[in-house]
Amino acid sequence: MKQFIEGSHAVAEIAKLCRPGVVSAYPITPQTHIVEDLATMVAEGQLNAQFVNVESEHSAASVVLGAVATGIRAYTATSSQGLFYMMEVVFNIAGMRLPVVMTCANRAISAPINIWNDQQDSISLRDAGWIQLYAEDNQEAVDFHVLAYRLGEDKSVMLPVMVCMDGFILTHGIEAVDIPSQEQVDKFLPPYKPEYYLDPKNPMTLGPLVGPDYYTEARYALDQTLKETLNIIPKLTAEFAQVFGRNYNGLVEEYHTKDAERVIVAMGSVCGTAKEVVDEFRAKGKKVGLLKITCYRPFPAEQIYNSLKNVSKVAVLDRAVSLGSYAPLSSEIKAAFFGKKKKPEVISSFIVGLGGRDVTKDSIREVLKLLTARERCGEYIDLKPELLKE
Amino acid sequence: MDNHLFTAGHTACAGCGQAIGARLVIEAAGPNTIIVNNTGCLEVFSTAFPESAWGVPFIHSLFENAAAVASGVESALKFAGKKEGINVIAQGGDGSTADIGLQALSGMLERGHDILYVCYDNEAYMNTGVQRSGLTPFATNTTTSPQAGSAFGNLRPKKPMPEIALAHGIPYVATASVGFPQDITRKVKKALSIKGPKYMQIHVPCPLGWRHESAQVLPVAKMAIETGLYPMIEYENGQLIGVRKITQPKPVEEYLKLQGRFKHILNNPDALKLVQEVADRNIAKYGLKAEAVSNQ
């Protein structure tokens, strides 16, 4: 049902419809509304689940780990510092192949402390072994949660999924969102039936100590599975379209890239702004486009290559930094083209929107202006040099 | 050997007190039990891939989160309507309980989960090489509280974990010792019959870390009790309902001289006096000394 609803509330609604049995999260701005809603839903009996009020994010992640290991679907949400606090559990969950679904309300990283949006938090955990999906708007945020459970719990996947949505911009933004019905969700998302779980009737040991003789294969299997997921996601999004009537590629979205001479590559809500600038430029006859990355992990190198190989100039927007080195998304985009015959003449890298600094249409226009034959490497957009001192 | 819940073939040191303790706990709990274990000696020696000594469902996640993972397991069972009849036991060593895992434990106790937490107290981080923990007693020689020159070794007192657990208002808190195996069995069964969070701390000698002969595990454990240095107590709903009385408390030297980790203070009367004070305080606080029965 379509309604004007705050992003967090929409996510709480869809989380409820996915029928988790255990919900556990620790409050952190800007995720708090999601968790408060779920607590209310459980208290009012709208959601039949155990709501566990933990004393930290580390324990929140541990609780959902324990729940999924016992064969019960679970949900958690966090952001920024909270994600970092639960970092070792996040890696642990992926390593143990438990399909937890987590909402990450993307927020900047301390220090200095900043509660507003950027993507440093989830991008810093890109090596964890989780599938990472980035939502452009609240409709995607809602839809990706259903997709996440179905994808993660697939017997050939068994991986946790992080649905990333820009903090405040999406979590607190009010948009028109179509919240699916329980019937639709039930149709697409069957009950969780794991192969390995804790049951006195069928005892097994989970989380063993693994030495040099066995560890590599565990990581190889995880790595391979993540890569195979690139084939599974488009199949699931096709099925998703059948049930919900909305089409997603699931890996990338090409917006006017077919004949584009200049393409912007980005993740998250900034894509919405970028699309408007693309429309504006196209109306003036300028051939620009946007490649939106939806699935960051596993990294859809092939799709990116195919979308951009004939494009002359590419501008990658990173809403994060890898301090002291190349911006994270741009370095992976460049890597996708290394050694290939067909590639853009220039791939420029821009850092935008850190700590909640607005990425406006002017910012995007500035990027396109700077997207020339001269490569820009990690150029900060909207920087205020007057604030810097030696 | 058929119905074992904790079987042979694990790689614990010969005579490991914690192996004895873990066996006693799971055998008292029975097959309808899920074990959630912190990283530590027990987890490492009993679940090194591709072997497992456990005949019950077992999960290990990280060093400090067994209490939180167990909270998740218990919540999942509650949701599925299966908690009745299944014991959830979270366990760990003194390091993972009193130090790095204190937060998760406190959260679990405060939330009131139906979980028994067992702390195997061998009084140091044994798995990583005998480093000092919050439960290392005063005057112990460990690698990070070394005795050098005339130093006592560990200068800090033992963190009062049973009292910390008790302060959470939970229905059952007990200490036990592998020196008294049937008492462990009784207490575990008692704890599991009570709904809510329970805390048990079991004193388990470590022949390697404490430096005594592997065959002396039970006598050493018994002597800790006999000196009053390790009070065996039982609280139900905040009330002290039982202690193991000592007829004639032995002087602390009787216990300290059995172990290499106290060798450095045996000739140090100042240190011995301070250790004796710890024992005397325990005896006074819990009323450990059995009253002499006068025959008339």
Place this chain on the structure above:
Amino acid sequence: MFGPLVTKPLASRNNKTGSWRMGLVPKFLKKNCIGCKMCALICPENCITGKEKNTFDYDPKYCKGCGNCAVICPKSDILMVKEEGKE
């Protein structure tokens, strides 16, 4: 694809820790045993079995020779002796 992450129960029995012994084994005399079961109760390896008195014995495949059974037997009916065939 799944890696080595889950272990079957009781799989440690494949590991014959009897090879750890350093020359001493328990000898169950089976003479004055009163069937108190303490030896079976406290063996860290859980490798002592028995039912009535004088029926208790150890499993040499797993016994590490720690000697706790001998120390705990109230009737001194278990002795730690040199293992034959070992230096």
